Ligand SMILES: NC(=O)c1ccc[n+]([C@@H]2O[C@H](COP(=O)([O-])OP(=O)(O)OC[C@H]3O[C@@H](n4cnc5c(N)ncnc54)[C@H](O)[C@@H]3O)[C@@H](O)[C@H]2O)c1
């Protein structure tokens with residue numbers, strides 16, 4: 517049995533990849549578990565050096581990896597090149613953090629005792645990643661795991677395994693042992709069950725939909741695994757009356773149309789103060805219509821295809837639902853769908869007069885659509901922003917420090933971005949509140965969940 521990897525822009529077959537049998541997966545899990553005993557004893561400086569070599573190899577293969585990302589995910593080639601840099605930045609960051617896993621001593625409550633706290637890697641980590649950032653979501657998990665001294669096994673998304681296969685191959689070429697970093701290919705539900713049931717796996721780290729994240733959390737309960745979840749989002753972007761409108765327009769576009777809107781932190785709802793909505797929507801539409809839609813390997817394309825039919829149908833449903841309930845189309849709402857070939861393109865769309873009863877204001881869109889709604893008071897904007905089960909990223913634009921402080925303190929989101937449409941970076945803690953996830957990836961926080969805390973109590977010492 518094989519996975520057929522197709523280019524979502526053309527429908528052409530890129531490559532076939534064998535699906536691992538259950539027996540092969542169990543063997544790999546066993547090897548990952550057994551190699552842990554050697555890997556975690558390797559000194560942190562050496563692990564750091566191997567990560568740096570891996571980083572160099574990834575940069576050396578930058579063009580090839582970027583082309584693979586575009587071929588299997590459809591994103592424009594410049595975005596794929598950016599993703600390779602972004603993916604490398606996680607390896608670089610955790611190559612350094614490997615050397616900074618500190619313990620501590622605690623003053624004892626007796627003269628004959630000493631108390632020491634150390635950190636140890638959790639063991640074999642199993643990762644499941646999505647198709648939208650096949651390189652960065654892999655390294656954001658693998659780099660801290662390996663830096664901490666964990667061994668690592670990954671199941672990439674069924675439609676984008678080629679990037680992961682290349683990254684794992686480069687890790688081996690860099691000198692990271694084959695059983696320390698491994699991949700398996702197969703269907704999510706089948707491999708997920710093997711990962712969660714395995715007593716060799718000590719931690720599950722997942723990026724993907726909230727539905728699957730909840731399932732993995734339930735299935736991990738029987739063996740009480742550590743778990744990190746980076747799940748769906750429904751990011752609000754709020755523009756106050758005093759904001760710099762031109763800047764807010766450029767940042768809205770930067771956030772919304774990254775990967776054709778198929779990014780977990782893409783803006784999903786734009787809330788504009790009622791006194792500036794006409795100026796903002798006019799300026800926004802003028803810029804949005806300039807964006808070029810097409811095959812990401814062609815020159816100057818800004819927006820590639822939608823990943824698959826299910827994603828396409830959901831976006832079209834949300835646009836139609838909004839229009840039926842009174843939304844006005846300012847631009848877009850054109851699409852090309854070739855269902856036989858599996859190719860789906862949606863032209864960037866701006867909708868005005870959107871309200872809370874429309875599906876687009878409640879559900880993640882994962883597509884190039886901007887719904888605009890208005891507010892009068894900042895309290896009302898916060899109430900709308902917080903009104904979904906999601907809490908990943910929120911954006912606001914204001915030049916008033918009091919308004920900024922209010923938004924910062926009252927928005928229930930793990931990532932709050934003030935006058936900034938691009939907050940993701942390896943040195944920062946990325947992750948969501950509420951049903952958007954558990955734990956943080958990146959920054960000093962990103963290595964924490966790969967470590968156990970061990971407390972040593974020494975008694976019977978001379979007073
Ligand atoms: N918070 C973040 O950092 C982040 C990043 C990227 C994507 N996402 C979210 O991911 C979603 C889009 O990605 P998707 O459609 O590929 O999500 P998805 O949950 O369908 O798939 C993600 C991964 O999970 C696997 N999977 C599917 N069913 C499974 C099961 N029953 N058990 C175990 N694994 C299973 C898939 O094979 C894939 O590898 C969006 O909701 C998006 O917001 C979140």
Ligand SMILES: N[C@@H](CC=O)C(=O)O
Nearest residue numbers: 648649779780781940
């Ligand atoms: N790659 C995104 C995450 C979700 O899609 C990011 O890190 O910004």
